[in-house]
Amino acid sequence: MAQDTMQQAPASPATPARDLLPLVLPALVVGAGSSLLYLGVSELATLLQHVLWGSLPDALGIGPYSVLWMLVVLTVTGVLVGLVVWKAPGHAGPDPATVGLSSTNPLPPGVVPGLLVAGMLMLAGGPSLGPENPVLVSNVALAFWLGRRLAPRLPGDAWASLAESATIGALFGTPVAAALLLSEALAGKPVRGMLWDNVFGPLIAAAMGALTTSLLARRTFDLDLPAFGHPHWQDLLCAMAVASAGALLAMMAVYALPYVHGAFGRLRHPMVALPVGGLVLGILGAIGGRLTLFKGLDEVAELARNPDGWSAGQFADMAVVKLAALVVAASCGFRGGRIFPAVFIGAALGLCAHAAVPAVHPALGVAAGVLGVLLAVTRAGWLSLFTAALLAPSPDVLALLCIASLPAWLLVTGRPQMQLREDGTSVR
Template sequence: MAQDTARQPPPVPATPARTLLPSILPALVVGVMASLLLLLVSWAAEQLEDVLWGDLPDALGVGRYSVLWMLVMLTSTGILVGLVVWKVPGHAGPDPATIGLDAPVLPLAVLPGLVLATGLMLAGGPSLGPENPIITVNVALAWWLGHKIAPRAPGQVWVALAEAATIGALFGTPVAAALLLSEALAKRETKGALWDNVFAPLVAAAAGAMTTYLVDEPVFDLDLPALGQPDWGDLLAALVIASVAALLGMAGVYVFPYAHAVFRRLRHPMLALPVGGVVLGLLAALGGHLTLFKGLDEVGEIAADPDGWTAAEFATMTVVKLAALVVAASCGFRGGRIFPAVFVGSALGLTAHALVPGVHPAVGVATGVLGVLLAVTRQGWLSLFTAAALVASPSIIALLCIASLPAWLLVTGRPQMQLHADGTQVR
């Protein structure tokens, strides 16, 4: 017994409160700043979207979501973003296919072009979300401000604050940021207790989430029919749908580098992005207007009427949206992959419900989102949280935890939907 006690590592010393207290104010500032930037870019993109997809086609007497207008708009968006990438200083940052949620620290001169390219993309209809570029912008701003205010503080502190703040602002809750932080800390050696390490980032995430909530009041619950007490049929459906969704997501992951290589051969953003816009317009003509944009509003529309489309229509939307995500992310549009992946998983889950009416819509949507996000993001906690938040049913959590196990076995250790600078996939 004495030998066993001697072999145990000494307990991790707790960080005194006086050490943590000075981090609160900078974290609050970063959190509010990150949220306001996200809200500003999103608001500006929504105003432009109303003009491009409402006022302009109405004035021209063209159907808002006619095949002609979708082709015109997506091609034009490719041209405009291509001009930004080509001509604006900084070229709107590095190749977006090489960036995940862990953002690089970019020079300030790059940020205006990146914000402009992101706003044009969000308004124009490509299937990407704002998360990756907004995190990148917030990280660069926090790094710059942090070194001005506290030059002796480690730079990684400001990166962690900005990433956590933006995730909190995106989801309207600090829970997602807390889960991501715990997963990130588990991958590297850290000193001190877990909650000491996440204290300041959680303050930033809470500030970002509260700012978003107070200004915009985001709602992620899709208001699907209540699940009630799960039974064995629900468990079987969860296991099957999550696994199929993970396999579908991995199909997109494996296609991703080949699509990227095709657009890379065009060698110029004024070729790659307009051609990508044309391909996205053709995909939208096949899948319909619900397969446009980042997908969050469109998920709410299909979830509001789970029986409003046939299984074939849901399946078409699933495949088209996944293809649109791969094309948009590989041809050079600046954006993230989480929100369109949520649409892919939701449409797949509703396909299962349409094929087998006994599959509860909430089970189909939640487990479909879980599987696709596990494949696309390789973030287990974020995938579980997002899937649970969409359904907002306590009884779904146990099903999601069980369904995540076979889905994770299908994706772990395999390539990710992110590339190195030489075009090879991150593992």
């Protein structure tokens, strides 16, 4: 009976090549443009960061990462971002706590400058958020606005899809992450044609975005951790334990987000909430140290260069402080994303496990920790698995991560997500 049913099921007709070819040029243009915007914002933020945390304190004779300087810079960053959110058109985009990784409703182009300035100030000033949301939302808005004028025959949602995929490709330096996210988003939805037809244009945009980033910036997620050898049964137990611990740790932040967001919401004005948030982040930075500042990707590389350079307690402190900083930064109104800080949290947790139990290989610990934390923060299984495997590229590690993702997923599925609705309640 099942075989008869399968034979009777209508097959999805493939999309003719003449319908796919018009996507190629727009995908290439959007891919390159999305990467250039990301690299431009990142470069400007890096230059400003060098001034704030290098040239300026040196000229004043102050330690760049002294407690006083952390409090001053992060509080001033809150003031500047608060001013942009208050006065910029569209208030520099939506509340970041209510925004996920995808951007379903393109913003008016007039909102983009304020959003990019707020994101650049945040990246330079040290709050624990990444560039992904401001850059992605801006790319979608610009691609939608320009695309509808230059090529009106292409539907608006196609431009948004191209920009999202291009940005993910640019951020990760590979189109695979975008393809996995798109495949996951299409699962369970009625799609026209075959799956590969639907990812054709976005995959070209993601590849062009990744290639542009790689050619111009030569960035990589490979942390050059000690090579993982032949796996043993205890490695599977370690991976499952660390991934589950990462999921549980990150779920604490998920459950705390509505309450912390509500507390900052009661301050009502961005010129109050953001400076107060910056001050709190400065205190957290003083507790956790300089590695718990900023988006976290460069800091993860520093941890990975010396996985035995800190004690288990120090790694644990950094993971917990970074997690608290992520919740505060996302709650008080700083414009930024949550993926890159989550990678730092997972990496610090994995190295904590290695320091506490030397049998946990550092590469496996980092990958499993990142996997668990990202599953809780993003609920994107493919993205979490891919990012974790990208940090410690090894077929054996990937096999272990696939199994370790199962208990970690059971701990997070069906529970609140790290994203809020407009009324402040958690998305489920």
